[in-house]
Amino acid sequence: MGEAPTGEVTAEAVKARAAELGFDLCGVAAATPFERLGVLREWLDRGYAGEMHYLARNAERRADPRLLLPGARAVVVLGTVYNADRPYSTEVDDPQVALISRYAWGDDYHDVLGERTRALGEWMTATHLEPSRCRMYVDTGPIQEKAFAERAGLGWVGKNTCLIHPELGSWLFLSVVITTLALAADAPGFDQCGSCTLCLDACPTDAFPSPGVLDSTRCLSYLTIETKGALPESMRGALGNHVYGCDICQEVCPYNQHPPVSDDPAWQPREALDRPGLAALWRRSDGELRDAIRGGAMTRVRVRRLRRNVAVALGNSGDAGAARTLADPEAVAAPSDSVRDPLVADHVAWARERLEPAL
Ligand code: SF4
Numbered sequence: 639m640g641e642a643p644t645g646e647v648t649a650e651a652v653k654a655r656a657a658e659l660g661f662d663l664c665g666v667a668a669a670t671p672f673e674r675l676g677v678l679r680e681w682l683d684r685g686y687a688g689e690m691h692y693l694a695r696n697a698e699r700r701a702d703p704r705l706l707l708p709g710a711r712a713v714v715v716l717g718t719v720y721n722a723d724r725p726y727s728t729e730v731d732d733p734q735v736a737l738i739s740r741y742a743w744g745d746d747y748h749d750v751l752g753e754r755t756r757a758l759g760e761w762m763t764a765t766h767l768e769p770s771r772c773r774m775y776v777d778t779g780p781i782q783e784k785a786f787a788e789r790a791g792l793g794w795v796g797k798n799t800c801l802i803h804p805e806l807g808s809w810l811f812l813s814v815v816i817t818t819l820a821l822a823a824d825a826p827g828f829d830q831c832g833s834c835t836l837c838l839d840a841c842p843t844d845a846f847p848s849p850g851v852l853d854s855t856r857c858l859s860y861l862t863i864e865t866k867g868a869l870p871e872s873m874r875g876a877l878g879n880h881v882y883g884c885d886i887c888q889e890v891c892p893y894n895q896h897p898p899v900s901d902d903p904a905w906q907p908r909e910a911l912d913r914p915g916l917a918a919l920w921r922r923s924d925g926e927l928r929d930a931i932r933g934g935a936m937t938r939v940r941v942r943r944l945r946r947n948v949a950v951a952l953g954n955s956g957d958a959g960a961a962r963t964l965a966d967p968e969a970v971a972a973p974s975d976s977v978r979d980p981l982v983a984d985h986v987a988w989a990r991e992r993l994e995p996a997l
């Protein structure tokens with residue numbers, strides 16, 4: 639038997655409960671459409687979503703949370719700091735090190751925050767005297783979390799398209815509870831980028847056609863994670879030593895220069911993903927790679943695409959040793975069928991050609 643309802647759930651009570659559950663930020667927005675939600679349609683029409691066709695499929699629902707939960711009145715937005723105590727990729731001055739996006743070092747945030755967000759939603763429903771309903775999402779649902787986070791006062795969506803909190807920065811996971819409860823809304827966040835353009839200037843692939851607009855098809859995060867087939871040859875060099883995601887436009891942001899560090903065990907880097915060497919990563923068997931990413935966000939790419947990315951990064955390393963590693967069929971621990979996969983083989987061939995001058 640669950641706990642008996644005890645009274646009215648207010649926005650203050652939700653925030654107190656969210657803090658108890660380990661969330662660093664909690665704000666409330668009205669569950670109605672607003673201007674920023676409409677920007678998605680134009681962005682999709684320009685083709686900036688690339689292969690992420692699911693975004694277009696549910697674009698209508700992404701424009702109005704009441705289509706996700708009929709009768710919805712409020713969207714509770716939760717922020718969780720995931721930053722770990724490690725240097726930024728821009729400080730790792732070694733092309734032999736595999737760069738992995740900060741958010742993917744620890745446990746899969748979908749699982750960890752899914753549980754915590756569900757616990758908050760269930761508490762809200764169980765505690766409120768009147769019947770209410772809610773739906774919870776962690777990144778994968780058809781809701782524009784960043785836009786709602788800004789509306790709920792958690793910060794603002796910067797020119798780098800990330801949600802930035804003025805004190806906590808942008809190393810934040812976002813999750814939401816959509817509820818039929820009438821909760822008092824917070825004042826929205828406001829733009830504090832000012833005249834800064836550091837993120838736009840630092841992007842290695844010019845992925846921002848204009849401030850606050852990301853052309854995913856040019857972004858290393860999209861290329862390394864979302865692209866299922868061959869990486870466009872014109873972009874492979876720009877990958878550098880990024881094998882999963884890219885953090886550059888966040889690392890250079892002034893609001894991320896003294897960010898808080900999380901002590902949550904869930905976000906601490908797994909040993910195998912803590913700045914591994916490219917060659918060492920390549921030499922691992924398929925099973926070892928699978929073990930390294932199991933339970934983490936990197937399962938999104940699986941072993942085959944990870945190997946594709948590592949091959950390209952080795953090609954970009956300019957290192958003769960990397961060329962020899964890629965040329966040696968025995969270099970990868972067995973069994974490793976992915977090495978013979980045509981997609982991987984194609985990228986290995988590209989990398990070896992690129993490394994020829996180093997030999
Ligand atoms: S993640 Fe990297 S590639 Fe993508 S927009 Fe930011 S700096 Fe550019």
Ligand code: SF4
Nearest residue numbers: 796797831834837891
């Ligand atoms: S780097 Fe500057 S422009 Fe970019 S998000 Fe941060 S404050 Fe805004």
